[in-house]
Amino acid sequence: MREYLTQTAQLRQVPSEWGVYYRYTYGVAGERFFRELRDHGHLVASVCPKCGRRFLPPSLYCEDCFVEMTEYQPVPGVGTVQTFTVLHESLDESPLPEPLVVAFVQFEGVHGGLLGTLRGVRPDQVRIGLPVKLALRTGQPTPSAADIGWVPA
Amino acid sequence: MSGEVAIVGAGYTPLRAVSPGQSFREMVFEAAVRAYEDAGITPREIDSVIALGEDYREGTCITDEYVPDQLGAVQKPVQTVTGDGLQALATAWMLLNSGVADIVLLEGHSKASNMLHPAQIEAMALDPVFVRPHAWHPLFLGGLEMRRYLQDTGTTTAQAARVAAKNKRNALRNPLAAYPARVTPEQVLASRPIAEPLTELAVAPPADGAFVFIVANAAGQKRCTGRPVMVDGIGWSSDTCNIHTRDWSRAAYAEQAAARAYRMAGITRPAEEVDFAEVNDAYTYKELQHLEALGLAPRGQGAALADQGLFDPDGRLPVNVSGGCLGCGNLHDVSAFCSLYEVVLQVRGQAGERQLPRAKRGLVCSWRGVPTATGGVAILSGR
Amino acid sequence: MSTMNTELRGTSLREDDLRTGRALATEWIPKTVYRFDAGIAIGQFLAGLKAGRLLGRKCHACGRIVIPPRMFCELCFRRNDEWVELKSTGRVNTFSVSFVNTDASRRQTPQVPAVIDIDGTQPSMGILHVLGEVGDTLEAVLRNVQIGTPVEAVWKPAEQREGAITDILYFRPMGGR
């Protein structure tokens, strides 16, 4: 018997799969955000009692002051594209049937922002600074981040 | 805080896109044999072992289990850093200055080719509530960040593409590199778009391979015969993990890590005090963004300096003469070890045909990849 | 503070809260699928199983004969030296009687995992496998097997073997029941 593999026919791979899936709770701040989104169709930010900034997405705590945020405020209806990408590949690494515009949107007076798919505009027409508004997918049994999208304002 | 810590031994396996002839254990064994040979010691001399590992990439839950045997480290103090190579080096530095070890072994390997769905794996790092449900390919983050970086600095996509052309060409002189090539910036721009402005050739492809280092304090160095490469400074830092509140165009983690490493190394004018740098270039623009964060180029001037040839192998501050991630292959957290290995060779004068004439002091800058904002900076020099 | 804080945070949910939507949650099915390179030692080991042979490796420095095989001796830290064909017999080092499946669901008839010290290893050392022909109830298994019981491998028919650890169906008490 040889001590090294010398032929490609000797190469072996063994498959393995973990066989689990996951269920993630939305958490204290996520509960509030997604219930507001589902019940009232608007975005809310949490307010830091120390630094006064409004955080989007809302959070249980201020990541800088490290204090609890319990106050929530609605976010303005129109935001602007801070950056965007035209995505061509799916999570399975195959070409998407139609390229997607993924946009990160910020709102005046709000720290942070949100990601969503931007529709209703040709990819080559999208610019940083474009005003957009929320286009919410509805009718899902559970509200989800995937419901959040944008259209030009 | 000034303990004398040096790399006294280094071992590798050549990096390749696939590595079907060896198990990861056999790969690591090969690198370890080289590292021990280089350091002139046996496993008996090792006081402590630090491995790199992230379970989802390894496909094994608790990868720490499978660390000791192929290193000859059975029944030794062994631990796994779920971070990058410089965080492992920093951990070694701390152990060597705490009195619990004089000689520490570092190990990192990549078997990225064994993941059947790497994008699906990397997507598992996204916030499961606010981000992941969109089910986007995780490179969308690179695209978003690149667009904002280009906008804020006035860098063009063509300038960014030159980084890939340079690094892949540098890799032609590195026998370890998995992806050496002659490509033009135009080819990079014209390659398949993935997350615009990122195209296929602007993204470092994954590779398999292993590195092992032996690191020692002053007492430990006396027991080793390997030529020491001193760790003059090391820093690591994390910006927020919250992609929503991050500054998209700056690499804040690298600024913070560099400040710490420079302070430790007594560096005040990095662009003049560092001879060469190995800087994370998982995507083309990251090299430029990192160079600016490190103070090796003024903010927004990375591309302009690159255009002048400053970062070419024959420039004043060669960057990624190894080929970087774009030329060697992306080993994720282990890429920092690939960079470290290049610095060891260069300052020892062992880099063969790519040896730089002036390589007394080198810098490594690492980044853990999307969606993280974590990275490190190390300054190393010959004695 | 004179004693630890006893007003701890942390909000407990019942499974029902999540099922009924009183608490919100989202599901994700990951594609955690891998194909692992078996490499030199395990590649040969698996090829041996396909041929109905159990292979170990011997280190000439320490004299150990190990299974599962590796191309290095982890104690001497050297490349080890030769392949050794082992008999597919051994002794039960320890065993368990398992009434739970991989996903923690209940099973009616038990699995009997065991560490089996393989004859011919040096010093005696084992592999993980399962026992068969030992009964369908806890009481029956405990009657039929003890720690130390000699066992032998029951192989799949040669034409069904695929070069996997499951080419050995199970080990059974020596000589059958």
Add this chain to the structure above:
Amino acid sequence: MNRVAVLGAGLTRFVRRALETGRELCWEAATAALQDADLTLADIDCVVLGSAPDAFDGVHMKGEYLLDGAGAKGKPYMRIFVGGGTGVFMVPVGWWHVASGAFRTCLVVAEEKMSSTQPHPQAAFNAIYDPFTERPLGVNLLWIFSLEMHRYMKTYGIPLETIAQVAVKNKRNAKDHPASQVAGDFTVDEIVNSEVMTYPVTRLMVSPVTDGAAALVLANEEFARRKGGKHVWVEGVGWNLDTSYWTNRDLAYPQYVENAARMAYKMAGITDPRKEIHVAEPYDPFAYKELHHLEGLLLADKGQAPRRLEEGFWDRDTLTGIPASPSGGLLGVGNPIAAAGLMKAIEIYYQLSGKAGARQIRRSAQRGLAQAWGDLMQVGTVMIMGVER
């Protein structure tokens, strides 16, 4: 080498499934620890995080995901991982961040959110086994424990009823722990006769599935002195990893725990641990493990920990023995893996600083030890704390 003091600790409740995300759990524990230490995040120079497999929370690079909740934004941050040994190991990790002179203060956080894994967290454990020689057999996590337990029982002739007493003791102790999930009064018969999972392991000899977090604040001597008061100090740390070829090992004795303990004892200057250790938190994810580990820690002769248990040597109110798991351990308080390990280390801090309330041991204690274990039954992690002397 700088001396390292413990300035405060915090915990969340340990629950079967938490509403909070992992980040939120981290923040809850971290703020509780900062409050206990009377410090703010601005006083913290670096953060270390312990969390067991990513497969539980279901987040790749889990440390990165948790970091803002752990207070690490803009700071040097390190996640270190040694399987089940991770929680206790966070004290050594925090210790060397400070002892090395690299940092004045360190916030140590441990978190686990196991309830995320479906259909059951146990399924995530299959991937701990070797993919070539073990996973194809249809493994489950409990196999490895029941195999080791059976070998331990057989080697020393230990009856199941004796091992069950560990569960009785720890679940009883946990009744006084404010974080506890599965505390209660049980009889040996109830433990032994609970559902057989994997013989000889029965349901009540197994720690539960838990969500939770824990945190600890460490500081160097200068910082601690400036803060004032009497402190508990980290006196010894040790860790050790045995071969991954677990079926090639002697399963009756945890040599790696002994190696880790010897490293820690040496650092703490301990030569006779049975006299110099006054309270212990040995790792108890399964009832037999506490006994197995007490032997590895050299606090009992090989095979003799069960006899000492019957004598009441490990009881919380002992005056002559060494109270073991006065917190209630993983069997009583719960097992959010890394957070459970850190909870055990925190219990030593509470006991030595007189903060343990209803759980305060009756004998005097100047020194205590916590230990955890993990991977394929191959990691030992040990930390020793002592009071001001």
